Amino acid sequence: MVKVLISDKMDPKAAEIFRARGIQVDEITGKTKEELIAIIGEYDGLAIRSATKVTKEIIAAATNLKVVGRAGIGVDNVDIPSASAAGIVVMNTPFGNSITTAEHAIALMFALARQLPEADASTQAGKWEKNRFMGVELTSKTLGLIGAGNIGSIVAERARGIKMKVVAYDPFLTPERAIDMGVEKVTLDELLARADFITLHTPLTDQTRNILSRENIAKTKKGVRIINCARGGLVDEVALKEALDSGQVGGAALDVFVEEPATNSPLFNTPNFISTPHLGASTSEAQVNVAIQVAEQLSDFLLDGGVTNALNMPSLSAEEAPKLKPYMALAERLGSLIGQLAHDNLTKISIEVEGAAAELNIKPITGAVLAGLMSRYSDTVNMVNAPFLAKERGLDVREVRHDREGDYHTLIRVSVQTEEGEKSVAGTLFGNAAPRLVEIFGIKVEADLAGNMLYIVNEDAPGFIGRLGSSLGDAGINIGTFHLGRRGSGSEAVLLLSIDSPIPEPVLWALCKLPGVKTVKALKF
Template sequence: MPKVLISDKMDPKAAEIFRARGVEVDEITGKTKEELIAIIGQYDGLAIRSATKVVKEVLDAATNLKVVGRAGIGVDNVDIPAASAKGVVVMNTPFGNSITTAEHAIALMFALARQLPEADTSTQAGKWEKNRFMGVELTNKVLGLIGAGNIGSIVADRALGLKMKVVAYDPFLTPERAVEMGIEKVALDELLARADFITLHTPLTDQTRNILSAENLAKAKKGVRIINCARGGLIDEAALKAALDSGHVAGAALDVFVEEPAKASPLFGTPNFISTPHLGASTSEAQVNVAIQVAEQMADYLVAGGITNALNVPSLSAEEAPKLRPYMALAEKLGGLVGQLESDHIRGVSIETEGAAAELNAKPIIAAVLAGLMRVYSDTVNMVNAPFLAKERGLDVREVRHDREADYHTLLRVTIKLEDGSERSVAGTLFSNSEPRLVELFGIKMEADLDGEMLYVVNQDAPGFIGRIGSTLGEAGVNIATFHLGRRSHGPGGEAALLLSVDGPVPEPVLWNVCNLPGVNKVKALKF
């Protein structure tokens, strides 16, 4: 009989589900790291909330551990690389608190609109300042959603019920899905210019960090009110304070902060600012939901081998795994490449297989492409949840198999379709049946390994360019590890592309220097 330890306080229904599914369970909470290390070796599963830290030392002592289940979405307290190295599946419950978080965002929107916290404080102080608190109606106002996934779509539904107009910025939201939701898809700049209220529902990634920067806040409509129940770091807090002080932003409500617990913030004490201590998931219903879900998922895995909402392993049978792993690695790299280069306005994606690849189970390959493609916008996307996220946003995903002779014994092609009808395509193969290799980039023949930090440059093919870019990087202390070059035409003078592997991240000022070189059309830093 499998044995599970519940190490954080959790709703009793979790233990009931484990026992009903034939899993032995102990509920031992409040243990220190050393105490947990002393007992973890006897357990097959570990069910946690946020208090237990599943660090490498704990995993090293967990000689029988097969799965860690987090009742909630955040897994910052789990060393996922160490768990993967130990063969431990890490699961979370990303949808158990969606309604609760969406409702908290709506509640903060009402609080901002009617100045409820200030009015409460004033009234309880005996002031009765009725004329001081002149609010605004939500009816007929424009709500701007930054992120239209699971939680964002719930917020949109509630806002439409309040007779608000909803516009959304989400690169993976298709126009068809937007129509289905009853909202309008717009570019970020248009959202900023039109929205009376802005609410954020996107993960924190390199692309979304400070998405409401000082520059973007300045583009926002004067008098806008801003709500963030998603992740700290999406808003430049110092810039937000300045915008509140100037009156350009009429009000802001944050449930999340860059530093948590937020004991001090430049925003504290600012007029028209509301704060709550990360309460988005804090309802009794949400706590029950995530406890039930984590118990069901872990029990399914321990008893029947089913994998749901795993962060570090795809759904894959033991027989298929050895053949599919190198193809999945290639697929994820190709998806990551096209996702980093063309991350906005994607309407659909086509995954084509030729040769040996066409004979394999395509689902894990497709999932790997989608995981790579969408990772630029989500820190929790993986080969298990990527297809769901793509479907949620209305992304058209197609599989094409080719039974034909080709230049390579096996080939995988990923083509994205943009909203303007244009298409961009990348292709790759396996060398020695195991080594992923790019062979075509947006119509340009080019062989390259996709690994580590890279630099993508599009330029006009002209003598001396390679020397100029080499000198520019060299003078900045950036070492080039490998250099891959291709050009669209057979003769000189046309468009060319470079993929350079470098030994570390390229600083922003260096990217600008490269961008300003004569003949350069586009520069993009990549990471694999």
Template sequence: MPKVLISDKMDPKAAQIFRERGVEVDEITGKTPEELAAIIGDYDGLAIRSSTKVTKAILEHATNLKVVGRAGIGVDNVDIPAASAKGVVVMNTPFGNSITTAEHAIALMFALARDLPEADKSTQAGKWEKNRFMGVEVTSKTLGLIGAGNIGSIVADRALGLKMKVVAFDPFLSPERALELGVEKVELEELLARADFITLHTPLTDQTRNILSAENLAKTKKGVRIINCARGGLIDEAALKEGLDSGHIGGAALDVFVTEPAKESPLFGTPNFISTPHLGASTNEAQVNVAIQVAEQMADYLVSGGVTNALNVPSLSAEEAPRLKPYMALAEKLGSLIGQLTTGALARISIHSEGAAAELNPKPITSAVLHGFLRTQTDTVNMVNAPVLAKERGMEVREVRTEREGDYHTLLRVSVKTEAGERSVAGTLFGDAAPRLVELFGIKVEADLAGHMLYVVNEDAPGFIGRLGSLLGEERVNIGTFHLGRRDAGGEAVLLLSVDEPVTPDLLDKVRALAGVKTVMALAF
């Protein structure tokens, strides 16, 4: 009988489900890392919330551990690379608290609109200051959503019920999905200029960090009220305080902070500022939901091998896994590449398998492509939920198979259609094992996709490679591999360089300044 340890306080229904599914369970909470390390070797599964830290040191003692289940979304407390190296599946429950978080955002919007915390404090102090607390109605106001995924779409639905107008900025929101939600799709600058209230519903990534920077906050409508129940770091907190102090920002409510727990913050005590201690998922219903879901997922895996909402493994049968593994690695790299190089709303993504690839189950390959593509924008995507997230964003996903062989024995082509047109990348397997890029936006090129890379599109002219090499040498940037392709002599050329360290914004600016450069980007795999 498999054995699971619940190491954080969790709803009793979790233990009940484990036992009903034939899994032995112990509920031992509050252990120190040393105490957990001493007992973890007895267990096949570990069910946690946010308190337990599943570190590499803990995993080294987890000699029998097969799965870690996080009741909730965030897995910052789990060393996923170390778990993968140990062969431990890491699962989360990404949708169990969506309604609760959306409702908290709406609650904070009302609290800001009517200044409820200060009005309550004043009234209980016996002041009865009716004229001091003159609020605003939300009816007919414009709500700006930054992020229109699962939680954002729920907020939009509630706001529309309140007779608000909703505008949304989300690179993955298609016009069809926007129409279905009843929102107006806009670019970020237009949202900032029009919104009376702004709510954020996006993960913290390199693209979204400080999305409400000092510069962007200055572009907002005077008197705007801002709510963040998503992730700390999406807003420049110092700039937010300046905006509140100056009166340009009419109010702000944060449930999340850059540093948590937020025992101190320059925002504390600022007029028109409301804060809560990361309560977005803190309702009885949400805690029950995530506890039930994590128990069901872990029990399914331990008893029957079913994999759901795994962050580090695809959903595969034992028979398919060995053959599909290299194809999925290729698919994820191609998806990540085209995701990093694509801007604008995505209308369609197509996965075309040729030759030997066409004989395989297309679903895991499609999931791997979507995982690579969406991973550039969200931190909750995995092989299992990538198709669901793509559907939520209104992405049309096409699978095409051609059994005949072309120039290669096996080939995967990933194409995307956006407002700017259609582009594609293609790759193959060398020796049926090593992923290799063979075509990039119609240009033939052979390249590995690994580590940190520099992508350059330039005019094909004598001396350019020398100038680029000299610049990289002056900047002490070591080149690992160098890949070059071009459409025709004197036309457009593409360079893909792998380098030892992350490409800095300063280096990008210097490469961009070279004569003949049309596009330059940093890539990471």
């Protein structure tokens, strides 16, 4: 039975979903790194929130682990490169707490505009400082969004509802999407110069780290108010402290910090500063939503092969997976075949699809081809780490989709560039289910690719097949199937034989010495 570990506190609905779908689930929380290393090898899936740190050491011990699911957006606590290298899918749930996080940003914006925390503290202290707390209206003010993805778009919608003008900086925001959102797409410098309020809704990357640096904060409109409910590290906290003290920034509200738990931030006790302890996703609705989503995503993957919201492989819905399964099997065998036959020092690989295959999601097909190809380098390769291994070896991967109709209702062709030139193999599906090779290095040949096989290139001459059969018979090797193709009468011929057992090395060398033989290669599928 498939086993999943829930290692952080999570809504009970997650475990209920796993059990309802026939998955064994253990809820074991609060374990130390060493304790987790001791048990993780038993599990196929791991469901976490932010407390569990999925480190390189834990991944090394997770010998059966296939997927890590983060109930939430951020995956800072998962070593994704190590997981990818180990062939482990890493998923998050980016939409389960989107509304909650967006609403928290709006709440902090209101709190800054009307100085609500300070006014509350003053009033509860027995003071009545009505004239001290002079706020500003949000209506007609300009909100600058840094990041206009899912959460940013919700913030924009809410801001427009209170009659704010919204400008957005996001390198991936298209003009058409900006129009749909009702925002103006601007450069970062334009946003800094025009915004009365700035909210951040972008992941923390090398490109976004300290996007509100000392230099950029200096470019803002004097008195700007800044809200960050995204990731600590997007704002230079020391520079923000200085800007609050000088009045360049009129107010700031942070839900996230560079170091968390934040117990000694330079911003604490600064006037016009509001802080909350990473509450962006902290509503009962969001906790239930992300728990349900992570359980459904892990179940779909472990049971049906569906991939949703993965950070290190293409998405593949549970509905798509059964339809793509035979194509992926064909793709993996074609990749394996060309990987076993082509020489080393491959520089390029091209995956071409036509017919019915051209109407499908090509990314999983590419992943399957690379998994087959890279299996020559590792016995733990799969669709997750195969692209990682290909990139590591500098392999240039191309995908080509053809609308043309060929000789087959569907066709996948895999071509590689070698020192001897380009070599390609092609295959189709018989009955929409059975993978079948139909071409190898320019020669038409129909063959199943399964089990132990022999690939032989020889001169097309009378008597060769008889000599080959006698040699294999004398060695006790039984032939299962026999597939023959040739470029033309009397020219080069190709034989693909399935055999019932692996061929011993001495027999292989004996076959190489048969008259007319050019190449002999043992294959394994």
